[in-house]
Amino acid sequence: MSQVADLSAAHQLLQDRFGLDDFKPGQQAVIETLLAGRSAAAVFPTGGGKSLCYQLPSQIFEGTTLVVSPLIALMKDQCDALLSRGIPAARLDSSLTAGELHRAMQNVRDGATKILYVAPERFFNERFRAAISSLSISLFAIDEAHCISQWGHNFRPDYLKLAELTKELQVPRVLALTATATPEVLDDIRTAFDIQPADAVRTPFFRANLQLRSTILTSDRHYDTLLDRLESRPPGPTLVYVTVQKAAEEVAERLADAGLNARAYHAGMESEVRAEIQQWFLESTDGIVVATIAFGMGIDKSDIRYVYHYNPAKSLESYAQEIGRAGRDGKDSICETLLVPEDRVVLQNFTYGDTPTRAAVKLLIELIAGQSERFHVSHYRLAAETDIRILVVRTLLTYLELDGFIKATSPRYDNYQFRPFVTSQNILRNFKGEQREFVAGILSSSVRGKVWFTIPLPVTARRLQAPRERIVKAIDYMAERGWMEVKVAGLVHGFEKHNDFGDLDALADRFFDRLQQREATDIRRLDDVLQLATASSCQAATLSAHFGEQLDQTCGRCTACLGEGPFELPKPQNRGIGRSASDAVHNLRKQYPDLLDTPRAQARFLCGLSSPVFVSKRLTREPHFGVCNHIPFETVLNALT
Structure with a gap:
């Protein structure tokens, strides 16, 4: 054609x-x-x-x-x-x-x-x-x-x-x-x-029907202002974005008690409950969903009239995506940020929580450098052994790959199990000749449990003198035909080494610096959101410029254009960490010298920033975990340093 x-x-x-x-x-x-x-x-x-x-x-x-x-x-x-x-x-x-x-x-x-x-x-x-x-x-x-x-x-x-x-x-x-x-x-x-x-x-980023607003509040006026907005403006489908799951539940409950048609939504809910809430919202003309960012993507509802950021977005990109869910029918919609300056602390601390220690970065590099020329490794095991969050483990492996030290090969699962729905004879009668012998070899290699049979893939591959890929394909074929149910576990990722790692200390320094640069970049992204909220100039023009689009004129409808700004963002008062918190972390260091050996690790503990080892060693259950979550991470770190 x-x-x-x-x-x-x-x-x-x-x-x-x-x-x-x-x-x-x-x-x-x-x-x-x-x-x-x-x-x-x-x-x-x-x-x-x-x-x-x-x-x-x-x-x-x-x-x-x-x-x-x-x-x-x-x-x-x-x-x-x-x-x-x-x-x-x-x-x-x-x-x-x-x-x-x-x-x-x-x-x-x-x-x-x-x-x-x-x-x-x-x-x-x-x-x-x-x-x-x-x-x-x-x-x-x-x-x-x-x-x-x-x-x-x-x-x-x-x-x-x-x-x-x-x-x-x-x-x-x-x-x-x-x-x-x-x-x-x-x-x-x-x-x-x-x-x-x-x-x-x-295509053009600017949408004239979205009215960008912002209000800077003290914490004691935060909820009351949201309630006032919802009650004083004409009702319509509304999204209220919050940072954490607990806030979604608390704010939704208070709004419902005030007589509003409000429900919470977050990733911690069962999938059936989330699906039911989504459907309810799609059909509602006045529904209010108080949600974390888990809600909204793919929700095809054209008449959302209001998007409130009860807590600020983490970047202008996130903000643009979240307000973009409003007014898809082309009618006017209001997108307002209700900013409490202290919210910055929570979001900044989340960012700091992703950055591991320099020693942890070096340990991960040492573990990879010590592998054979071709190897498979579990992201979760690396996270547990190095105390680095799983996404950051993936990022560091990506850095190693981008810099030419390793090359990704096929991932695989270490554990294959199946539950048969028909007998082996019923399966084998569907094959002839060499294919029948091959499938029979797979089935006879399986080890029977109470319900599930386990297939030891390395042993089966050696016994049949066949590539692992062919065995997996055969197992998948039998599952597709409905003869068995297959489940897999133990995902490991394959790599091969390409270059010598050289000076591991220098490499660790370079990667740690790169992670710190990302940390600083993420903090700047948050600052961009807060700067937008101060409404010192047309907010629509500022947001459009961030995405490479220059408006010919101001929007005339945002907080800045309406003359309701500019605002000045007050700095939250930074209190010290307190003697009891300092004493507690130093006492815990004696119990966990390998886990709390640096000021950064101690600051993460006091600010409530979990890590794989904190979770596995149950440090997150200690009474002083998170007692400084209201204090900027840098303040806590400086006090401990």
Whole structure:
């Protein structure tokens, strides 16, 4: 089919299958690029129609469109919405049963389903990697593509692997999607996926219907001001964002007691409860959801009238994404930050909690340097052995890879178990010749437990003189046919060494400095949010400039433009840590000399910043854990130093 015919088909699909008369800004340019066989990037504001850019072409391309999406809720909503239009789509996530996974993959292989949604961590699953290796992938779409940039606001090391994966799978075209990319982050995205500058489409960031407001408050007026806003303004669907789960529950309960239609939402709730709250909110005309940032992504509700930041966002990128959920119907919506200066302490301390000690960084490097030329390692074991949070472990391994010391190979699971639904004889009668002998060898190698059989993969591979990949494929095939249920555990990531590590002390210094630079960058991101809230100039113009867009004139509707500012952000009064806290941590140091041996470790304890070892040794249950969580980390650290 020619590109002209493809474009004609795209317009017809837009009307017939998606029920739309015309494309939104930027959509047609992105779709034309993909239909021409080139990769593209789409930087559209939240609600700007990014999903259509891969959903529509997927129905024209012959193969599978693989969509990397970070949230189960988003994948489910997208699949349900497509199904309502008569477009089959499948998702692979932890909420599905073995039977549902089998049917989903079978429909994709048969061509009945052309869109497959996958979480990024799924690519560390060797069963999934084996399954997609036989698919004809026409388009690889990456949502939240800003996560690939190590200097972006939400860097996720897993995303860097996606760029390599697209090359391994020889994907003909890639689509990178994001709502929050600064010019620098967009450059990183284009470089990673070989996207030409002309094929990176950025639509205007500014939305005139969003009225940005901010109010600076004392802590004793915080809740009362929120209640006053909700009661005095016309009712409408509302999001109230808070930082921690406990605050979501407490604020929602107080609002409900005041007679408002309010409910809490956070990641600590059961998935069924979260799904029920989402559905309730979608159908509500006056519902108020008090939520952590776990809520909102993929919620396709066009009439959200208010977004309140009861606690500040952690960056301007997060802020833009969260307020972008309001007013997608084009009608006026108010987005107000109710800022208590003390909130800065909580968010800053979260950032400091991610930075490990320099000794811990060196220990991780030593552990990797001491491995054999090809090795597998567990992120969780590394975290436990080094007392470094799991995301930071992944980041350090990514640094080692980016600097050429190691190269990632295939991940695998150490433990495979299956529960049979039919007898071995029933399974074997489906095979003949060498295949039958091979499957029989796998089944006879399994060790029976009460319910589950364990397959010792290294032993089975040696016994059958077969590659591990073939055994995994056979196990997966039997599970897909419904003959058994398979479960895996013990994910380990494969690497091979490429260069000598050299001076480990110098390398540890370099990586520790890099982590401290990220820490300083994250603190500056928070400062940008607080500066925006002071409303010293047009807030819409300031926010747009951050994303590379210069407004011709001020918005005329924000707090600064209305003359309700500027404000000056008062500095919270920093009290000392107190004699009892200082004495407590020094006494605990005698009990745990290896855990609290540095002022930084002691400060993390007093500020309530957990770590893998703090949790495993139950230090988080000590009565003095977190007694200084209201005091800036730097103040606590300086006092202890």
